[in-house]
Amino acid sequence: DQQVKQNSPSLSVQEGRISILNCDYTNSMFDYFLWYKKYPAEGPTFLISISSIKDKNEDGRFTVFLNKSAKHLSLHIVPSQPGDSAVYFCAASARAGYALNFGKGTSLLVTP
Amino acid sequence: DVKVTQSSRYLVKRTGEKVFLECVQDMDHENMFWYRQDPGLGLRLIYFSYDVKMKEKGDIPEGYSVSREKKERFSLILESASTNQTSMYLCASRPGAGYTFGSGTRLTVV
Numbered sequence: 001d002q003q004v005k006q007n008s009p010s011l012s013v014q015e016g017r018i019s020i021l022n023c024d025y026t027n028s029m030f031d032y033f034l035w036y037k038k039y040p041a042e043g044p045t046f047l048i049s050i051s052s053i054k055d056k057n058e059d060g061r062f063t064v065f066l067n068k069s070a071k072h073l074s075l076h077i078v079p080s081q082p083g084d085s086a087v088y089f090c091a092a093s094a095r096a097g098y099a100l101n102f103g104k105g106t107s108l109l110v111t112p
Numbered sequence: 113d114v115k116v117t118q119s120s121r122y123l124v125k126r127t128g129e130k131v132f133l134e135c136v137q138d139m140d141h142e143n144m145f146w147y148r149q150d151p152g153l154g155l156r157l158i159y160f161s162y163d164v165k166m167k168e169k170g171d172i173p174e175g176y177s178v179s180r181e182k183k184e185r186f187s188l189i190l191e192s193a194s195t196n197q198t199s200m201y202l203c204a205s206r207p208g209a210g211y212t213f214g215s216g217t218r219l220t221v222v
Contacts, residue, residue, distance in 0.1 A: 006154075009152070034210055036213075038149075041121075041216070041218065042215055042216065043202055043204075043214050043215045044155075044202070045213070046210050046211070049210060089155060091155075099145060099157055100145075100206075100211060101157075102147075102155040102156075103154055104154035105155075
């Protein structure tokens, strides 16, 4: 039973434009959300996170938005760069220390 | 920086073999996790451990076991490898809310 859903398996964006990756969750107990980026043959690396007490967190070109009432979060990358091409995983947990639940991932391709 | 080291990047094993995947972290974290990643299925939790000699089943524990004899080391064991266990295996350590992942082990069972 998938509690974290990324409904778009892939996304293609032109360099310099905005990339928007979406994530939905079903468990109302989730209160911490993260995005990970993964290149082939490497482990995922942490990108950005947000706790349920906030609705936005920004780090350079990356911004995560959380809509708790809709159980939806999104990752915005502005401007997109070819080096951003990777698989992005959304993850969530109920309380720090609990196991993370991951979505299936969205493969982002940024074209020059 | 926290380092999570998985002993092998690539492994090829035969069906029926017992396989050990090793993971070591260098920051004295209590929480460690094993996931597998498959195309179209994302990251699925196999087992995790909150402390030495403690283990909890994740979402897909069948065919696997784990060992945590020391805090820094968390081993995943495939009791009798099967072809459907061909996958990328990822170990993670967790100091707080987020994970630090190892580089992964690409296991092929033939």
